[in-house]
Amino acid sequence: MNFFERENENNFSFWFPKVKNCGIPVPKTFFKKLPTHQKEPEFAARLYQAFYMENPREDMGTVREWLVRDIIPELKEMKLTGHIFVKNARFSNKFQAKGSCNLYGLDGLPQAIVNINQGAMMCEADGIDEIVVRQFIESDQRNTPCIYEGLPLRSEFRVFYDFDKGRTVFVANYWNFDYVFPHLYDATDRIIFEHEKERLEEAFRGNRERVQAVVNTAMENVSGLTGQWSVDILMDERGNLWLIDMAIAQRSAYWEQRPDKEAYPE
Numbered sequence: 001m002n003f004f005e006r007e008n009e010n011n012f013s014f015w016f017p018k019v020k021n022c023g024i025p026v027p028k029t030f031f032k033k034l035p036t037h038q039k040e041p042e043f044a045a046r047l048y049q050a051f052y053m054e055n056p057r058e059d060m061g062t063v064r065e066w067l068v069r070d071i072i073p074e075l076k077e078m079k080l081t082g083h084i085f086v087k088n089a090r091f092s093n094k095f096q097a098k099g100s101c102n103l104y105g106l107d108g109l110p111q112a113i114v115n116i117n118q119g120a121m122m123c124e125a126d127g128i129d130e131i132v133v134r135q136f137i138e139s140d141q142r143n144t145p146c147i148y149e150g151l152p153l154r155s156e157f158r159v160f161y162d163f164d165k166g167r168t169v170f171v172a173n174y175w176n177f178d179y180v181f182p183h184l185y186d187a188t189d190r191i192i193f194e195h196e197k198e199r200l201e202e203a204f205r206g207n208r209e210r211v212q213a214v215v216n217t218a219m220e221n222v223s224g225l226t227g228q229w230s231v232d233i234l235m236d237e238r239g240n241l242w243l244i245d246m247a248i249a250q251r252s253a254y255w256e257q258r259p260d261k262e263a264y265p266e
């Protein structure tokens with residue numbers, strides 16, 4: 001099976017249940033499918049159409065109706081009502097973090113999910129058939145500045161893991177300067193990123209082997225995943241590691257830098 005045939009495996013609801021108990025901490029997490037056309041054809045059609053915001057007042061009312069009916073009661077039951085991280089099945093709109101993926105409380109949830117799904121559709125990222133709400137991993141802005149309008153610039157490691165061979169392919173610095181900096185268009189983001197370059201690179205060098213060992217051990221406990229995947233590990237300010245995201249390797253940034261392209265052709 002090639003990665004085009006595995007496309008739906010990128011959905012949060014596919015991979016997260018398989019890794020949530022692997023041994024690497026994950027944030028408290030809620031996820032749910034949107035209403036289906038099979039079970040609620042009229043409401044589902046109205047909800048999906050609402051994400052285009054062609055009639056903003058009416059469409060936002062539809063999104064709120066769905067959230068109040070299906071989502072917010074479960075979030076309150078889970079006590080996921082404070083500082084939260086929001087995404088859909090595959091996309092978080094992190095490039096405009098404030099009011100999209102980075103929220104304080106549930107009041108802004110309708111607008112956030114609209115922002116995320118519109119961004120996903122513009123980027124052809126898909127994933128609008130799921131909503132994901134997670135506890136935000138906190139940071140101290142006095143120590144960790146933000147870019148992208150509210151995304152803490154913490155060390156992240158993208159570990160490429162081969163489930164067929166049971167081993168790591170390689171580890172990339174998620175915030176690789178040469179890769180990220182040319183794609184920063186906000187002047188403040190560029191200043192911050194350049195200032196933090198040495199800190200991020202030092203943290204990557206100093207923790208790369210530890211992160212790789214942790215992922216290798218954890219992924220041995222995972223069943224139901226095949227092929228090559230990217231495993232994103234965030235390191236918080238205390239040095240704790242968190243598994244925050246996964247995706248098919250061939251759909252992930254830095255896969256083109258894999259050292260053994262003969263073993264892993266396109």
